[in-house]
Amino acid sequence: MNKELAEKLIGKCIELALNECEEGQYPLGAMVVDENGEIITSLCSNLNAGYDVSAHPEMVAIRQACEIKKDRYLKGCYLVTTLEPCPMCTSVAIWAKMKGIIFGASQNDAIEYSNTHPESKLSWRQITVPASYIIEHGTPRLELYDNVREEECKKLLDEEYVKMKKKRKTREI
Amino acid sequence: MNKELAEKLIGKCIELALNECEEGQYPLGAMVVDENGEIITSLCSNLNAGYDVSAHPEMVAIRQACEIKKDRYLKGCYLVTTLEPCPMCTSVAIWAKMKGIIFGASQNDAIEYSNTHPESKLSWRQITVPASYIIEHGTPRLELYDNVREEECKKLLDEEYVKMKKKRKTREI
Numbered sequence: 001m002n003k004e005l006a007e008k009l010i011g012k013c014i015e016l017a018l019n020e021c022e023e024g025q026y027p028l029g030a031m032v033v034d035e036n037g038e039i040i041t042s043l044c045s046n047l048n049a050g051y052d053v054s055a056h057p058e059m060v061a062i063r064q065a066c067e068i069k070k071d072r073y074l075k076g077c078y079l080v081t082t083l084e085p086c087p088m089c090t091s092v093a094i095w096a097k098m099k100g101i102i103f104g105a106s107q108n109d110a111i112e113y114s115n116t117h118p119e120s121k122l123s124w125r126q127i128t129v130p131a132s133y134i135i136e137h138g139t140p141r142l143e144l145y146d147n148v149r150e151e152e153c154k155k156l157l158d159e160e161y162v163k164m165k166k167k168r169k170t171r172e173i
Numbered sequence: 174m175n176k177e178l179a180e181k182l183i184g185k186c187i188e189l190a191l192n193e194c195e196e197g198q199y200p201l202g203a204m205v206v207d208e209n210g211e212i213i214t215s216l217c218s219n220l221n222a223g224y225d226v227s228a229h230p231e232m233v234a235i236r237q238a239c240e241i242k243k244d245r246y247l248k249g250c251y252l253v254t255t256l257e258p259c260p261m262c263t264s265v266a267i268w269a270k271m272k273g274i275i276f277g278a279s280q281n282d283a284i285e286y287s288n289t290h291p292e293s294k295l296s297w298r299q300i301t302v303p304a305s306y307i308i309e310h311g312t313p314r315l316e317l318y319d320n321v322r323e324e325e326c327k328k329l330l331d332e333e334y335v336k337m338k339k340k341r342k343t344r345e346i
Contacts, residue, residue, distance in 0.1 A: 052236055053245040053269045054227065063225055072226040087307055088268065091261035091300055096226040127264055127311040129302070134260055138300040 001078060005037045006102045009080045010148045017082050017156050018165050020044040026122055027162045030057035030081040032065035032074060035099060040065045058089035062096055073097045082153045083110060087127050090134040093142060100143030101131060104153025113157040174251060174318060178210045179275045182253045183321045190255050190329050191338050193217040199295055200335045203230035203254040205238035205247060208272060213238045231262035235269055246270045255326045256283060260300050263307040266315060273316030274304060277326025286330040295332060
């Protein structure tokens with residue numbers, strides 16, 4: 001995975017978060033791609049729409065990719081996501097024997113945003129164990145590309161920014 | 174949660190693992206119970222039957238309980254499982270704002286079993302981050318009841334033991 005491709009893939013995840021997420025959902029985008037960067041699954045967060053507490057976009061992208069490939073293992077594949085995956089989602093990538101994880105904003109960005117924006121409707125609750133820590137304790141040892149286009153991904157934490165971008169897009173159409 | 178009830182609940186999980194698991198599946202049992210110990214969901218591992226890599230029995234028990242209660246949060250509920258839940262399953266219990274986790278055999282028991290039984294068909298692969306570590310870094314802070322009936326739960330790691338118990342049961346019928 002080269003830096004250029006990782007940045008391009010994160011760009012696609014940012015578009016998912018900005019263009020696909022319904023209002024009231026976490027503006028997050030996630031994909032599973034193969035080793036050439038070909039997209040297998042891509043989606044935005046829809047967590048708040050249903051009852052499945054495990055339905056983080058990373059988890060759903062991985063489950064859907066397994067179903068598409070008819071395989072519990074996604075060897076050679078990468079998980080790409082706008083926000084550092086939580087221990088649940090990092091772990092499922094390890095269970096799926098994926099090749100690596102590429103993320104944008106960090107867990108600390110989300111924590112900082114929450115602390116400085118108590119008015120935010122989205123809680124951005126975190127389990128404060130970094131993806132790197134989970135990866136270091138797992139087999140296979142996944143590659144990690146962290147803080148890719150971090151500043152752009154950080155902006156997605158801000159509902160007002162996302163709303164503004166959506167409105168601008170609507171006007172352009 | 175008192176010790177007696179925790180032991181009784183683990184007993185039910187052991188029965189699930191021994192009586193319900195198909196051959197070739199990990200002999201693991203998991204349940205979600207309410208604060209009085211009433212069972213909401215109970216099941217054994219069926220991971221090897223499908224393509225959903227996240228389908229650990231704990232994960233499935235929690236997802237099913239959310240669906241039954243029509244709620245992403247399982248407040249007041251406990252996750253009960255014969256083997257220490259992995260970081261994925263511990264995390265989903267935290268995301269579901271459960272009250273606590275009760276487990277039998279530890280992750281170290283599984284690692285030790287793997288190391289001393291290279292012939293085992295089941296890999297018992299672990300992400301070596303204990304449930305307690307994930308819980309300490311999560312909100313809400315779940316109660317943890319560890320190593321409940323550990324010796325009995327440890328025996329479930331051994332396929333031959335499980336087969337023998339199954340055969341004995343068949344003869345009894």
